[in-house]
Amino acid sequence: MSVETSGHIEETPLAEALSERYLAYAMSTIMSRSLPDVRDGLKPVHRRMIYAMRQLRLDPSSGFKKCARVVGDVIGKYHPHGDASVYEALVRLAQDFAVRYPLVEGQGNFGSIDGDNAAAMRYTEARMTEVARALLQGIDEDSVDFRPTYDGEEEEPVVMPAAFPNLLANGAAGIAVGMATNIPPHNVGEICDAAMLLVRKPDSSVADLMALMPGPDFPTGGVIVEDRETLLQAYETGRGSIRIRARWAVEPGRFGTWQIVVTEIPYQVQKSRLIELIADLMEQKKLPLLGDIRDESTTDIRLVLEPKSRGVEPEVLMETLFRATPLESRFGLNMNVLGADRVPGVRDLREVLQAWLDHRHEVLQRRSRHRLQAVDRRLEILDGFLAVYLNLDEVIRIIREEDDAKAGLMATFSLTELQADSVLNMRLRSLRRLEEIEIRKEHADLSAERAGLNDLLESEVLRWKTIAGEIKEIRKAFGGGKLGARRTELAAPPRVIDVSVVEAVEREPLTLIMSANGWVKTVKGHAADPAAQKFKEGDKFRLAVECQSTDRLCFFATDGRAFTLRAADLPRGRGDGQPIRLLADLSNDEDVVAVFPVREGERHLLASSSGRGLVVRDEDMVAEKRTGRQVLNLKDDESARICLPVEGDHVVVLGQNHRMLVFPVAQLPEMARGLGVALQKYKDGGLLDACILSSTAGVAWPDPARVRGFADFRDYLGKRADVGRAAPAWATRKPKPKT
Known part of the structure; x- marks a missing residue:
C-alpha cells in the first residue's frame, strides 16, 4: 500500500455497495456455476472434471484411478471449490438412475436409488465413458478456445467440441440468482433423428421435430401422461410441466386375490423416501384402500402393494396413491441455458438443437483448418525431400564441407528453412530408393486430402453433409442396444376416476x-x-x-x-x-x-396483471396434487391477479391508467386452461382491479359496504378489449379489499 492511499477511506452508500457486490455474485453464479452451456450441456464443474480425467488418461479402455486423485486434480488445477461438492458432481455423473447417459464409469459404491450416499472418494474409482470421450473428440485439433485457469498456470477449454448432444440427452438442473434451469433427459436416437431433420430442412418447426422426438426419456423409466398439445406448448415456449407416473401391473394371486407391483418410479423420486411416505399416510388412515406395502427390490425395482380387500378396483387404488404420493410427480421444464454469446435465455426445442448444430459446424471448420495447416506443413517437407533425393551426393558434400550446411542447402536446392531443417534431421537409413517411393505415395495421398479439405471449407453444403454423417455415427454408437432403447413410455392422459367415495x-x-x-x-x-x-x-x-x-x-x-x-x-x-x-x-x-x-357447475373469472383473462369451471381447477394444476398460463413478468366467482352477467375492468370498461361475461371464452384474451386495451400499465356485475342485483364494489346498481356502470359499457373511459372518482378512491 502506497503512502498516498494509506488510511484513505472513501464513503459509499450502503445500497450502492451491496448492489454492486451482489450483482457480481449473481453474475458469477449464473455464468460459472448454475446454468449449462447450450453447446455442450455442461456446467463448469462438469467440464473441468471431464478435462481433468482426460489429462489423467482415464479413457474407457484404460484402468481406473481413485476418485480422490481426480477430485484433487480438479480443485487444484481448474475448479477452486470444496472437494465435497466436486465429488458429489462426479458421483452423479456415474449414477445410471440420475443420468440418462453417464459420463463417468464408477467402480465401488456410488449410491443407490434409495438415496444412499456414495462411499468416500478414497474408496471409489472412476474413468470416463464412451459418451465423455465423444464430448472430447477433436479437442487437440484447435476445435475450441482455451483460457487460463484461475491461477494462470494451466489452460482449460471454454467449451467442449461436443460430438454428443449432451444438453438434451442428459438434461440439466440448477438454481442461479433470479433464474433457474430444469431440462429433462431425452433419447439420443430420437435427438439425432430430429437433428438430421433440421440439417435437411432448416425451417422445420418444433412440431416437426417432436414427430421424431416426442418427449423426455428418463433414466428411471415411468410413464408420461400428458397430451401432445401440452408437450408441444412446453417445447415451443421452453417452459412447461410434464406429469410422470410410476409403471405398475396387477399380479393375480390365489382364490381371486391380487396385488399391484410397481416396477418403475418417477424420475428423481427416492424409493426409500417414497415407501416411508406411503407408510406414514397408511398410519394416518389417509390411504383407506391400501392394506400393506413391501419392498422386494433387488437391482430392479419391485414394490408390492396389497389392497385391504379384493373387491377394490386396482385403478381406484392406484388413483388414490397417485393423488397422495410421489408415485405421480411433475417435472417442471425450464430450458434456460447460456448461449454461445454467454447470455442466459429460455430457448425452445428448435433453438437448442440449432445451437448444438451450429457449434458442430464451427468445430468442423476449425478442425478442418487445423488439419489443412498440418497437411500443408507435411507437403512442404515432402517437397524438400523429393528435391534432394536426385542429388544425394551433393547433399552429403554440402553437409561435410560447408560451414553452414543449412544455408548451403537452401541456396543450392532453393529450399525453405523448414525443408532444410527436415533434410538435415533425416536419418541415414532413409537414403534408400524404397523410401523415395513411400514419400511420393504419401505426397499423393496428402495432396488428395488437401484438395478434399479445401472443398469442404469452400462448400457449406458439403460441411452440413459431413455433420449429418457424424450424427449418424453418434446414433449408431449410442442410439441402439440396451443403453439407447427408450425407457419412458408416452401415454395418453388417464381417464378421470372418481375417488370421492373412498373416504367418508x-x-x-x-x-x-x-x-x-x-x-x-x-x-x-x-x-x-x-x-x-x-x-x-x-x-x-x-x-x-x-x-x-x-x-x-x-x-x-x-x-x-x-x-x-x-x-x-x-x-x-x-x-x-x-x-x-x-x-x-x-x-x-x-x-x-x-x-x-369447489362447486360443481360454478365458474370463476381468472385474469393476469397484463389484463388477459378467461372463464374456468370449478371442476377444471381441481388438482389434488402438491404441484397443483396450471390453469392460467403466464408470460414473463406477469402474475395472476384476479380470481372471482361468475355471479353476474357483466365484467367491470379497471386499468392502472384509471380507465374503466364494462362488457358482457358472454364475450369471454370458457376454457380449461390457457393464456386468456384481452379484457381491456392498455397503452401503458396493466390491470388494476375487476369485478363481476349483475344487471339486476348490482355489485358491492369497490366498497364492500355499498352496493352500486347497473345504472352507475351504464356509461362505461363497451366491447371486450376496448380502451374504456376515464373511471369515476368513486371507482379509484378505494382499492378492492384482498378478502
Missing part, C-alpha cells in the same frame, strides 16, 4: 382462516370472529372462507396454478395452523390470490 367424512360447518403470512387452519362453525383468532407474532388475519368439512377448497396462486385441499385434511383448532407452502408446492415468491370451495 362427517359433514359439519367449518370456517377456513388464513393469515397474511399464509398460515391456514379451520375452526368449527361459521361466522368466526377474526379478532378471536391467534396468530404468530408479526402476523395478522387475512381472509375467512365458510365451507363444509366435505368440501374441497381451491387455492389459486399468483403463478396461475390451482391447488386443491380437502377441508377435512386442514389443521383444526385454536393453534397457529400450518403454512400453505407445506401443504402445497408453492414457492416463497408466489402468494395466494383467492380461496374458495
Whole structure:
C-alpha cells in the first residue's frame, strides 16, 4: 500500500455497495456455476472434471484411478471449490438412475436409488465413458478456445467440441440468482433423428421435430401422461410441466386375490423416501384402500402393494396413491441455458438443437483448418525431400564441407528453412530408393486430402453433409442396444376416476382462516370472529372462507396454478395452523390470490396483471396434487391477479391508467386452461382491479359496504378489449379489499 492511499477511506452508500457486490455474485453464479452451456450441456464443474480425467488418461479402455486423485486434480488445477461438492458432481455423473447417459464409469459404491450416499472418494474409482470421450473428440485439433485457469498456470477449454448432444440427452438442473434451469433427459436416437431433420430442412418447426422426438426419456423409466398439445406448448415456449407416473401391473394371486407391483418410479423420486411416505399416510388412515406395502427390490425395482380387500378396483387404488404420493410427480421444464454469446435465455426445442448444430459446424471448420495447416506443413517437407533425393551426393558434400550446411542447402536446392531443417534431421537409413517411393505415395495421398479439405471449407453444403454423417455415427454408437432403447413410455392422459367415495367424512360447518403470512387452519362453525383468532407474532388475519368439512377448497396462486385441499385434511383448532407452502408446492415468491370451495357447475373469472383473462369451471381447477394444476398460463413478468366467482352477467375492468370498461361475461371464452384474451386495451400499465356485475342485483364494489346498481356502470359499457373511459372518482378512491 502506497503512502498516498494509506488510511484513505472513501464513503459509499450502503445500497450502492451491496448492489454492486451482489450483482457480481449473481453474475458469477449464473455464468460459472448454475446454468449449462447450450453447446455442450455442461456446467463448469462438469467440464473441468471431464478435462481433468482426460489429462489423467482415464479413457474407457484404460484402468481406473481413485476418485480422490481426480477430485484433487480438479480443485487444484481448474475448479477452486470444496472437494465435497466436486465429488458429489462426479458421483452423479456415474449414477445410471440420475443420468440418462453417464459420463463417468464408477467402480465401488456410488449410491443407490434409495438415496444412499456414495462411499468416500478414497474408496471409489472412476474413468470416463464412451459418451465423455465423444464430448472430447477433436479437442487437440484447435476445435475450441482455451483460457487460463484461475491461477494462470494451466489452460482449460471454454467449451467442449461436443460430438454428443449432451444438453438434451442428459438434461440439466440448477438454481442461479433470479433464474433457474430444469431440462429433462431425452433419447439420443430420437435427438439425432430430429437433428438430421433440421440439417435437411432448416425451417422445420418444433412440431416437426417432436414427430421424431416426442418427449423426455428418463433414466428411471415411468410413464408420461400428458397430451401432445401440452408437450408441444412446453417445447415451443421452453417452459412447461410434464406429469410422470410410476409403471405398475396387477399380479393375480390365489382364490381371486391380487396385488399391484410397481416396477418403475418417477424420475428423481427416492424409493426409500417414497415407501416411508406411503407408510406414514397408511398410519394416518389417509390411504383407506391400501392394506400393506413391501419392498422386494433387488437391482430392479419391485414394490408390492396389497389392497385391504379384493373387491377394490386396482385403478381406484392406484388413483388414490397417485393423488397422495410421489408415485405421480411433475417435472417442471425450464430450458434456460447460456448461449454461445454467454447470455442466459429460455430457448425452445428448435433453438437448442440449432445451437448444438451450429457449434458442430464451427468445430468442423476449425478442425478442418487445423488439419489443412498440418497437411500443408507435411507437403512442404515432402517437397524438400523429393528435391534432394536426385542429388544425394551433393547433399552429403554440402553437409561435410560447408560451414553452414543449412544455408548451403537452401541456396543450392532453393529450399525453405523448414525443408532444410527436415533434410538435415533425416536419418541415414532413409537414403534408400524404397523410401523415395513411400514419400511420393504419401505426397499423393496428402495432396488428395488437401484438395478434399479445401472443398469442404469452400462448400457449406458439403460441411452440413459431413455433420449429418457424424450424427449418424453418434446414433449408431449410442442410439441402439440396451443403453439407447427408450425407457419412458408416452401415454395418453388417464381417464378421470372418481375417488370421492373412498373416504367418508362427517359433514359439519367449518370456517377456513388464513393469515397474511399464509398460515391456514379451520375452526368449527361459521361466522368466526377474526379478532378471536391467534396468530404468530408479526402476523395478522387475512381472509375467512365458510365451507363444509366435505368440501374441497381451491387455492389459486399468483403463478396461475390451482391447488386443491380437502377441508377435512386442514389443521383444526385454536393453534397457529400450518403454512400453505407445506401443504402445497408453492414457492416463497408466489402468494395466494383467492380461496374458495369447489362447486360443481360454478365458474370463476381468472385474469393476469397484463389484463388477459378467461372463464374456468370449478371442476377444471381441481388438482389434488402438491404441484397443483396450471390453469392460467403466464408470460414473463406477469402474475395472476384476479380470481372471482361468475355471479353476474357483466365484467367491470379497471386499468392502472384509471380507465374503466364494462362488457358482457358472454364475450369471454370458457376454457380449461390457457393464456386468456384481452379484457381491456392498455397503452401503458396493466390491470388494476375487476369485478363481476349483475344487471339486476348490482355489485358491492369497490366498497364492500355499498352496493352500486347497473345504472352507475351504464356509461362505461363497451366491447371486450376496448380502451374504456376515464373511471369515476368513486371507482379509484378505494382499492378492492384482498378478502
